[in-house]
Amino acid sequence: MIKIIVVGDALVSSENMEKAAYMLHLNDEIEVEKFEWFSELSKDEFQKKILLIERSGSEKVPIPDGILELLPDADYLLVHLAPVSQTMIRAGTNLKMIGVSRGGLENINIQEAAKHNIPVIHVIRNAVPVAEFTLGLILAETRNIAKSHYSIKTGGWEKEFSNAFYKTTLSNLTVGLVGLGNIGKLLVEYLQALKIEVQAYDPFVSEEELMRENITVKKVSLQEIFENSDIVSLHTRLTEETTGMINKDLLFLMKKNAYLINTARAKLVNKVDLLEVLQNKKIAGAALDVFWTEPIPVNDPFLKLDNVTLTAHIAGDTVDAIARSPYLLKNVMNDYFAAGFSKMIIH
Incomplete structure (x- = not known):
């Protein structure tokens, strides 16, 4: 028994x-x-x-x-x-x-x-819901979907946003993934179906494992992800080693037209450093589904930024997942x- x-x-x-x-x-x-x-x-x-x-x-x-x-x-x-x-x-x-x-x-x-x-x-x-939601956040932030919605709902009809000089179709952009777990691998599949170039960093996933799963993606260093990607999306676990790993040293490597997407854990990112690069328009923008304090406080400085898309930790929230x-x-x-x-x- x-x-x-x-x-x-x-x-x-x-x-x-x-x-x-x-x-x-x-x-x-x-x-x-x-x-x-x-x-x-x-x-x-x-x-x-x-x-x-x-x-x-x-x-x-x-x-x-x-x-x-x-x-x-x-x-x-x-x-x-x-x-x-x-x-x-x-x-x-x-x-x-x-x-x-x-x-x-x-x-x-x-x-x-x-x-x-x-x-x-x-x-x-919730790998599928999170991967789908991440793709949605990429589109929402790069094409100003949420910002335009908010503008109309608050009485405006805005057409120009903070990333006006960088708007383009996704097929012209390179996406860099930090983490190739279940979610990261699904996102590779979704992005490549849209003819988007993808590169990834994950020291714990071998080329042999990717080959067994029929996943073809260019593996690069973490520094190369931040230097060369137009969109950086985080999909790694939060551990003592990864807490605060996305800091000024990496964020300052990003292109001026680049975006950071985070549907993983807020504490992977140094909040002060990300706030600095966004306030000073060092990067084009960010989309965040996770926050250092949840619910986000009413006086949080991220609420005042015009180059972020914020959602209430709902990436994995579907009725069946x-x-x-x-x-x-x-x-x-x-x-x-x-x-x-x-x-x-x-x-």
Whole structure:
């Protein structure tokens, strides 16, 4: 008998987690125990829990009630945003794997899992929505779609914007991607379908991996991305090493007609440095779906800029992406069981 614990929350139901668990290819009878983590909250109320766990990690939030008593007998633990803390991992003496139905791992004590040789598999639940949204932001900022809309809604009929001297079709531009994970790879496909030249930086993705996935993209250094791209789009994870990596040293390399797009994490970018290059028109503009403080404060200086497009962290927000994420996780775990390895594993 294989014992699986699933933890639902306000965004992903324990019922969907349970159904996905029963679809795992484990070659034995499966028994599932369900737990809840603030499942009773509204989406707006639950957003506060999300912000808390993203800022503070797995050790600063309450764990699911009653879970510690059953963890010693569990073989697999599947969660969405619920924390998997040091205490939980130490209690799970038989755990063979932790599955997370989201891309971010702020809610998992990765270091503790590694100490106990427990693989952690996660899934980019919203890769397609984010890749599509990123393409939309590129168009919105370079062609002033949002700015024109705002002008009309506020009584104007503006036709000239801060990037007036740089407007052109996307096929004339080169896009540089920082990060070639699931989202970055999808965006390569979308951009190349539009005949747009793409180059990318990702030290963790090999040429062999790209060849296996039939992805043809020019790999260059991070410095070359910022020096040579007309549009730089960020798609890398936030870690201690990547926090603030996009700073003045890189931003000042950008062309005067270039744009920065960020649908990843705000803290990848040094806020003061980006504000400086935008205020001084060192680059043509930026489009941001993520911010250093969310919601963005009413006095935030970015709200006064005329060369940015701002959206409220909605790139991955579609009706199906989050709710059905356990089934994506199930697919990735089954791939692991079949092949014995997975690029999704964090050691």
